[in-house]
Amino acid sequence: MKRWLFHVAALVFLVCCLALSALWVRSASWMDTYTASSDSYESAGWGVMSADGELSFHLAYLKFASDRNVEGWSHHKVESWGVGDPVYVFPGFRLYDDTDYRSDFMHVYIAYPWLIYLFAALPILWCFAAYRRRRIQQRRRRGLCTACGYDLQGSEGNSCPECGTVRQQAANPNGTEGAYNSL
Numbered sequence: 001m002k003r004w005l006f007h008v009a010a011l012v013f014l015v016c017c018l019a020l021s022a023l024w025v026r027s028a029s030w031m032d033t034y035t036a037s038s039d040s041y042e043s044a045g046w047g048v049m050s051a052d053g054e055l056s057f058h059l060a061y062l063k064f065a066s067d068r069n070v071e072g073w074s075h076h077k078v079e080s081w082g083v084g085d086p087v088y089v090f091p092g093f094r095l096y097d098d099t100d101y102r103s104d105f106m107h108v109y110i111a112y113p114w115l116i117y118l119f120a121a122l123p124i125l126w127c128f129a130a131y132r133r134r135r136i137q138q139r140r141r142r143g144l145c146t147a148c149g150y151d152l153q154g155s156e157g158n159s160c161p162e163c164g165t166v167r168q169q170a171a172n173p174n175g176t177e178g179a180y181n182s183l
């Protein structure tokens with residue numbers, strides 16, 4: 001992967017992670033919903049809801065026109081939101097299939113901590129990669145083996161006598177090795 005792409009992706013994921021954390025805190029007392037649907041007879045629509053520590057996605061197929069069919073954003077205090085029994089449950093994840101004579105609904109609820117872990121993975125990986133790059137640069141400057149830290153000053157040969165890593169003295173001005181370039 002190109003390194004700049006990794007930097008940009010890590011930054012975007014970090015911003016998402018912070019935004020999800022803020023929404024998580026807000027969801028304890030507020031229910032925010034966005035609904036996109038049409039008022040026409042037999043319409044399909046979708047919505048997103050943030051409430052009660054969960055982010056949820058809703059797909060609907062309405063068999064009759066309904067005054068519940070409100071488009072746009074809405075914000076209210078959290079209230080109970082009954083949709084029957086889930087058809088699939090996994091810790092932090094619930095799936096509902098809510099079908100009756102009026103409508104066909106599909107609801108997916110995902111707990112915020114899962115989403116936050118998901119988006120935190122890349123920024124954490126970025127921190128590890130940055131730390132490793134920095135350590136390699138420091139070892140190279142001090143004349144140490146970049147892999148194991150063995151002092152190569154005064155030693156002969158093209159590879160580290162301790163671990164066998166081939167020496168790459170100032171050949172790569174970026175201070176990185178092939179293995180680390182993959183990130």
Ligand SMILES: [Zn+2]
Binds near residue numbers: 147149161163164
């Ligand atoms: Zn070594």
